[in-house]
Amino acid sequence: MLKALFSLPRSVWLLGLISLVNDSASEMMYPLIPLYLSGVLMAGPRVLGLIEGIAEAVASLLKLWAGVMVDRSGRSKPWIVGGYGIAGLARPTIAFVGSWPLLLVLRVADRIGKAVRTAPRDALLAANIAPGQRGLAFGLHRAMDNSGAVIGPLLAWALLAHGAPLQKVFLWALLPGLACLALTTAVRDAPPPAAPPPAFSWVLADLPVPLRRYLVVVALFTLGNSSNMFLFLRARQLGMAEAQVPLLWASVSAVAALFSVPLSGLSDRLGRVRLLVTGYLAYAVFYVGMAVWAEPGWRLYALFGLYGIFMAATEGVERALMADLAPPAQRGTAFGWLNLVMGAMLLPASLLFGWLWEGLSSTIAFGFSAGCALAAALLLTAWVRPGTRMH
Secondary structure, three states: OOOHHHOHHHHHHHHHHHHHHHHHHHHHHHHHHHHHHHHHOOOHHHHHHHHHHHHHHHHHHHHHHHHHHHHHHHHOHHHHHHHHHHHHHHHHHOOOOOOOOHHHHHHHHHHHHHHHHHHHHHHHHHHHHOHHHHHHHHHHHHHHHHHHHHHHHHHHHHHOOOOHHHHHHHHHHHHHHHHHHHHHOOOOOOOOOOOOOOOOOOOOOOOOOHHHHHHHHHHHHOOOOOOOOHHHHHHHHOOOOOHHHHHHHHHHHHHHHHHHHHHHHHHHHHHHHHHHHHHHHHHHHHHHHHHHOOOOHHHHHHHHHHHHHHHHHHHHHHHHHHHHHOOOHHHHHHHHHHHHHHHHHHHHHHHHHHHHHHHHHHHHHHHHHHHHHHHHHHHHHOOOOOOOOOO
């Protein structure tokens, strides 16, 4: 495993390092935004669902557009540099927000930054690795990304533990954001594919049938995969101290970072579908546990550790599967569609989750999400060639 890891191209490691530094900035703030929203801006779960849903939905079309433009131009670097730059400047500006509509504007800007960089980055990764190493390479990228998601919450916890207000924590996120932007200047574009991409189609007629089926499965799963910020809100509802919430999220990212490489690498041998189904089942168990079993202490940390396993088994594998299914000349478009589906479905997912929570109960909201994960696992198994190595 170590020999295979160190044989990966320089570009894979560089993109992983960029994600590590970026996530150390974004994850300093991410677990604290729902606390800032409820404790300072005096808004509840429905507003949280509205903000996160709109932010992702507005950005989702840009994800597809950026992917299509990469295929047309053969260049990924400008989108990567621009995307990290927009997000790096938008995030710390939240420190000056005094109302939730302004928070919405900055969350939209942050998501736009992610939108214009994600498909180009994934397409560049796929272009630089052999098919038999895709799981390993995407797993390494996710492991480094999640390592940053450990560092960020730990920095936030240290600042909060020393009495820093939430606004000051947000301002500190500017430093790693600027460092990330500097690193992107070292990215090199891959040579464009020899064959030009076919004409773009909004009905996906130019994409392979297995890829289209996979997108349907992703849409069903994402309908139950609302914003993670509801998890932080649930932790606070159960009695978790404010300063402990970043530590809880750091534990998730630590587990994901530890297991991303071995689980994603395992998909190169056992098949992507098997790993994704395992991840979906772990997600369902986690959400049921959050509904009926969670309480502050070891139970909550154990459940969030399981959530880390879900992330490790799916984040890299879902991208490796998309790289397997996409023709080389349409990788940017394919990753754009993947990110579009995930982003667009987050709006109804977050609105529905917030409505179920406030209108009925948190138990029903978490139960609905678990049901979507189980349904997606069944559909994936029955519809997307189960048990095969998808390349």
